[in-house]
Amino acid sequence: MLRRALRLRLGPCLSGRGLGTYRRGSTLDWDGKVSEIKKKIQSIFPGGAWNPLYDTSHLPPERSDVVIVGGGVLGLSVAYWLKRLEKQQGAIRVLVVERDHTYARASTVLSVGGIRQQFSLPQNVQLSLFSAEFLRNINEYLAVVDDPPLDLQFNPSGYLLLASEEGAAIMERNVKMQRQEGAKVCLMSPEQLQKKFPWINTEGVALASYGLENEGWFDPWCLLQGLRRKLQSMGVLFCQGEVTRFISSSSHMETASGEQLTLKRIHEVHVKMDHSQEFQPVECAIVVNAAGAWSGQIAELAGVGNGPPGTMQGTKLPVEPRKSRYVYLWHCPQGPGLEAPLVADSSGAYFRREGLGNNYLGSCSPTEEEEPDPGNLEVDYDFFQEKVWPRLAQRVPAFETLKVRSAWAGYYDYNTFDQNGVVGPHPLVINMYFATGFSGHGLQQAPAVGRAVAEMVLEGHFQTINLSPFLFSRFYFGEKAQEHCIL
Structure with a gap:
């Protein structure tokens, strides 16, 4: 609309050459013409006070x-x-x-x-x-x-998914399919899990799957x-x-x-x-x-x-905004070390390391009844105390002494x-x-x-x-x- 108005209002400033002589929709032609318009305006109005009116770059x-x-x-x-x-x-x-x-x-x-x-x-x-x-x-x-080149800070520590007795058979089927598609994933027994990650409490874990690459x-x-x-x-x-x-x-x-x-x-x-x-x-x-x-x-x-x-x-397109699981950042001096993968527990809790200073990110998937109000992005810290922390501490005993530092939510x-x-x-x-x-x-x-x-x-x-x-x-x-x- 503004451009159409400019055609009518600035014709005389262009020494008789109307914008209509330029191909409609051409960015290069239009940008060149805008530049010419700016110069004309600056010569007429010293100081260029009218420039913002004709800046169409946005x-x-x-x-x-x-x-x-x-x-x-x-x-x-x-x-x-x-x-x-x-x-x-x-x-x-x-x-x-x-x-x-x-x-x-x-x-x-x-x-x-x-x-x-x-x-x-x-x-x-x-x-x-x-x-x-x-x-x-x-x-x-x-x-x-x-x-300069991009640095995604990719950390290839893998995902570690834990399954209860009830979910073990499904995990086995999933891993078989994942391997067929070319993913490098291995299955681990509770004993193997305890040996590789001694900071994990394997109580209630029947099987684990661990991503080895990518x-x-x-x-x-x-x-x-x-x-x-x-x-x-x-x-x-x-x-x-x-x-x-x-x-x-x-x-x-x-x-x-x-x-x-x-x-x-x-x-x-x-x-x-x-x-x-x-x-x-x-x-x-x-x-x-x-x-x-x-x-x-x-x-x-x-x-x-x-x-x-x-x-x-x-x-209809059945897509709606959901307030994503609150993400909490906590500090735990005795927590898992640099070898720790992203751990997803069968209870719905998950965590991963954040940086090198014994900081961790994580949360827990809410039930349908616990889904937070999507009308705002406020964080419920009680949810961490009541739902997330107990599950984290049960799986990783060192997290008994963690301290939450910050949190956020998204959509x-x-x-x-x-x-x-x-x-x-x-x-x-x-x-x-x-x-x-x-x-x-x-x-x-x-x-x-x-x-x-x-x-x-x-x-x-x-x-x-x-x-x-x-x-x-x-x-x-x-x-x-x-x-x-x-x-």
């Missing part, structure tokens, strides 16, 4: 081939792979819209930064194996000329900033604002069973600028919904789920249907794609998920990893891709 472009809603690590990964896999360099124009560029409440930076292959679904094992390779070779993927934890903030830096070098555009509306067209078709379907295609995205009541329209060909905990709301804006219940038209993009990711296109809003719903393991799988979405956009099908079980259509057909190893 505005989104009028057109973009792909608009990605959500600038967390999943959205950035999609943008990266779209640019990396495009057949002709510079052919695809990508815009990332993010509400908060400080990422103060982002799920990415409020996580514990873990990566593992110990899942119950083959697809999740494959995703994490691909992502582990990406993280281990991060500077081969995200290096920028003349910029498991551990890393710095999420470094990955996020590394992706942003790389994308800027690749020409990806960024905009701080909130998507408030989609403009779409509709067509109708009838299925073989006689069901009437309405197909939608999004043509325009309205972005409400930060600290402003105005919006900027962006014409686009593709929209990627990577809005994390708020992706369900973005889907509703596009008309997803607004039809009769029980129909594809009425099937999960929680998939209420099967706690698993949603990847690929919507069947009826035909140019909206999803990268959301990972319920806590999106960070570690983001490099692989971004590639999968880019493959679907560019080629029309998954190539590297077949993620068909993660398509949106499963919600209509009731086909759960249930992931049981959720921490």
Whole structure:
């Protein structure tokens, strides 16, 4: 809107050359013209007091081939792979819209930064194996000329999952599948566990699984900033604002069973600028919904789920914000040493080391009844005292003397249907794609998920990893891709 107004108001300042003589939607032409406008204004108004009025660098472009809603690590990964896999360099124009560029409440930076292959679904094992390779070779993927290399501070200490008698058989089946997919995981008896990690109390433990390679934890903030830096070098555009509306067209078709379907295609995205009541329209060909905990709301804006219940038209995206497990940081001088992996107890409690000074991060998965209010990010310290600490101290006796130093909470993009990711296109809003719903393991799988979405956009099908079980259509057909190893 501002740009259109500028065309009308500044024509005389351009020595008779209207903006209409420049190709609409060209960033280079527009930036050059804005620079010329600034010089004219400065010559007319000494001191350049009018410069802020005409600074449009914060505005989104009028057109973009792909608009990605959500600038967390999943959205950035999609943008990266779209640019990396495009057949002709510079052919695809990508815009990332993010509400908060400080990422103060982002799920990415409020996580514990873990990566593992110990899942119950083959697809999740494959995703994490691909992502582990990406993280281990991060500077081969995200290096920028003349910029320092990234240091993810990857700590390959592995995950140690503990099972009770009741869960031992399931753990054995999972490990067999994980090995078949190429993960390096071993099973340990209580005696072997006690010998390798003498600080563990093995009471109630029937079996343990231990990741030998490609498991551990890393710095999420470094990955996020590394992706942003790389994308800027690749020409990806960024905009701080909130998507408030989609403009779409509709067509109708009838299925073989006689069901009437309405197909939608999004043509325009309205972005409400930060600290402003105005919006900027962006014409686009593709929209990627990577809005994390708020992706369900973005889907509703596009008309997803607004039809009769029980129909594809009425099937909603079942992703909602959940307040992630509170993460507590504590100090324990006699706690486990540098060899300690990330330990996930059968009781739901987990912990890992944080740095070299006998500090630890951890928490406990709440029950459905204990799920905290997602309306705020306040921390419940009583939850630690009553639910977390007793379980930690039972498994690691040294934790009897721990002292909590700080804590925080973040949001999960929680998939209420099967706690698993949603990847690929919507069947009826035909140019909206999803990268959301990972319920806590999106960070570690983001490099692989971004590639999968880019493959679907560019080629029309998954190539590297077949993620068909993660398509949106499963919600209509009731086909759960249930992931049981959720921490």
